[in-house]
Structure formats: C-alpha cells, structure tokens
Amino acid sequence: MINTNDILETINMIQNENFDVRTITMGISLLDCIDDNIDKACTKVYDKICRYAGDLVKTGEDISVDYGIPIIHKRISVTPIAMVASACQAMKTVKFAKALDRAAHEVGVNFIGGYTALCHKGFSAGDYALIESIPEALSTTERVCSSVNIGSTKAGINMDAVAKMGKVIRKTAELTADRDCIGAAKLVVFCNAPEDNPFMAGAFHGTGEPDCVINVGVSGPGVVRAALSKAPDCDITEVANIVKKTAFKITRVGQLVAQEASKRLCVPFGIVDLSLAPTPAIGDSVAHILEEMGLETCGAHGTTACLALLNDAVKKGGVMASSHVGGLSGAFIPVTEDAGMIAAAEKGCLTLTKLEAMTAVCSVGLDMINIPGDTSADVISGIIADEAAIGMVNSKTTAVRLIPAIGKSAGDYLNFGGLLGGGPVMEVNTASPAKFIARGGRIPAPIQSLKN
C-alpha cells in the first residue's frame, strides 16, 4: 500500500496549493508545408496542424481526469514562420498568422506559438517580412504568439534587430491600445532562445526537432512555498533541500503526464520543462516563495540571492525526476502574472532595475512588465540590448516581454485578464540611448574563457 501521508500530501497539493501541470505543448514541424504560393502554403499549414493536433485537447483532458491532476493548457508550437514564409513570392506573412489562428480555434488550443524569426546574426528576407508584420499579426489574431531571437552567446547581438524590435513592440501595443495593449503581451524578444520551450509566448518548434513532439511544462510555486512554510526556522541549506525535494515530486508528475500524452497521441516525448510558473491566483506566486525564505517583500536586497538559490534547487531536484529536461527550466518572474510581484511593484519595492538583476540568475528575463505609454522605441531597444547582453555573456536564455501602456503612465493599471493577469505600470529610466541604438551593426560574440 502506498503511504497514507503521501496520498494526503498530494491531494492537499492539488486542492489547496495550486499544484498543476501547466501545459502540454505539441511541437509541429511545418517545413514540409513550404510552398512558393502563399495561399497554398497557408492551407498546408492549417491542414497539418488540424491533422496532428486534432486530439490534443481531448487527450489532455482525459489524462487530467485519470490522474486527478489539473492540466491547465494544451498548446501548439510550430516551426518559425519566417522560414516557412521565406519561399513565398508574396511577402504577406500575416496570412500565416491568420492560418495559425484559425487552426488554433479549430483544435481548441488557447495559444499557438511560432510566429517567429531567428535573426541573431542577420535578417533573411523572410525574417524581415515577418518582423514587419508582427504588429498587424498580433492585433488581428487572438491566439497567435510571436517571438524574435536577436542574440546568442555564439553569434553576439544583432543590434539592427534590437532597434527594430523597440519599434515593433511599441507599434503592437498601439494597435491593441483598445484592449489594454494585449498584443505586446504575446510578443517576446529572446537572446539564446531554446528550441523546445513549451511555454508561451516564446514557444516555437526548432529546426533540430522531430516532425512532431510532446513537451510538457510543469508548475507549482504554491507547493514549494507551502513546503517551505512548514520549516520556518531551518537554515538555508535545508531551504535548498526542501525546494529540491518538492521540485522532484512536481517534475515526476510532469514526466508521467508527458509519457502518457506521448503514448496516447503516438507522438515522441521531447522534454519536461522544469519551470516554476506563477499565475495571478492567490497562493501561486514565485515572489511569495522568496518572501517565505525571509524577505519582507520581493525586490528587497537579498532577492537576487534567494532567486539564485531557488532557481538552482528547482533544477537539481527536477533533473533527476525526468528522463529529458529542456526548455527554459527555472523560476519565472513575470510581473503581471504573479500576485506577489504585483504587490511588490505596487509598493514600489520591486523596480525594473532590480528585476534586471534578478534575470541574471533566473530562467527567463524581463517578463510581463507594463511600462509607461510614452516610453520611446529607443528606450525599449535599450532595455532589450541590456537584457540580451546578460543572456549572451552568461550563456543563458534571457527574454524581454514589455507592454507599453499606451495613454497611461507610471502607477496606472493594465488588466489583461486570465493567466496574463494585470498590474501597475512601472517607472522606466527615460535617459536616451538613441545614438547607441541608431548605430546598428552587431555586438561581437563574447569570449568564452577568462571568466571573471
């Protein structure tokens, strides 16, 4: 018989601590949908997604019932559309976004990622056309997510792309200003983007991936916090141990769900992404874990150290629990999606500069941050360049997902609803980096030895 306490602990995790599997994401290659006629290509894309992912949502729901574990999202990632669109003579890339959106509605997934360009070293014609079309694509579709990789440790940072993305983010927010600028919440700018990430908005299906694959993203900040709250006075070594043990249990469930989904859908299992992904729900916050460790408020001095410990312990616990680990794997710190981060930002304790420091030790980057509507494209590009530099030099993924709150200023609110949450507009240093951004060119790849 299984230990009674273990059973009751699991039930408590699910019912009181927001334990869930965050997403089953099916990665689908669209390389075989390439056609020089854009309408034919879009039809092939739509048909292939519907054919492959037709049972994805139902399978996810069935597994959820069988194991009694909520599986929040069923999603799809596809080959970067810039590659698929490159062959088309008519560069109306937005048609692909519409085809993806239709397919997402047809199969019932809430997001589809892969409206993506990888231009860390330079633009192809397809990359350029796709980036140009992002504002229209995100403002005229509902479920499509977009990402652009502008740098990597091996290639350096494409500053022309950095300059362009500052403008694209602003434009996307402007076109969706009537919907709290939600378009920008579906757009991520990456450095070192992973090819197997199951989490939105940055998911895409890399070219080194198989034709179709199942990736699973776990979650569970509430579970980690609850475990820590049971040991209020232990030392930091024990804190790390508790996080590791909890991450192990969480990830084992992710592995179980991934294997089961893979078996039922007859699609190979790719990876489990060991991420602590918060939601705006009370008790599902990464910030609250840091506060449980002993900070008065997230953002206080000591936050970066606590986050470094948390991020590392989650990986150590999770790696042993899964046969293949990948994606972003670490702790997420999306401000508007995390009740504790929202509260800390409202108090003024959590600032953009502190968040930037935190991104050097966590899994992603400046995520879901509302900035004043009058922030210039140059300043946004400057923020992107800084964040990409952190990722490039530290050989890690960093990302920027900023939402310029058009018509609003620091202290006002944006509310996206659902898991994207909402939160205060945060102050930004407005001193101009315009000349630096206008120079263009590339920041050379960093040296990989002499590490200090």
Added chain:
Amino acid sequence: MKAVITVIGKDTVGILAGISGECAKSGANVIEVTQSVMQDMFAMIMMVDITDCKVPFKELSEGLKKIGEDYGVMVHVTHEELFNTMYRV
C-alpha cells in the same frame, strides 16, 4: 490496474457505504481501506482494482465525486501510478 479514492470532509453517516456502493455498481473491486477520524474530520483512502471496471474511468470518477457532493465531502480519484511516480525513485 488500481485507483486510489480519497475522501476528506466532515464525518457523516453512510459515506463509506455510499462510496463502496458506487464502486460495486461500476465493477471496481475494493482492495483496501484506511480511514481515520480526527475530531469531526473524516479522511478515508480506498484502494480499488479497476481492471474489470464496467464503466470508463471518467464516469467512475464523476459518479464518486457526485456522491461526495451529496454527503458534503471532497472525493478525489486518481490512478495509483501518480503516487508511485511521485514517491518512489
């Protein structure tokens, strides 16, 4: 194949009969029951064999949850595999 049924809530007359009756109706064979009552809170864990279950797992699960609602207790049904995975290396 085995499933674990967990019942947690305020102790009331007939919970065990209600849950085991539903299992019998569906062809799920009760193998083991552990229960404890702490003050007036009731916690019961029931291991059932669902190999010869006559209804799909979803139906069994929903039927048991419905009985839980009737008695005002929380019922959770899951495949045994979940606990084996989480707690055994």
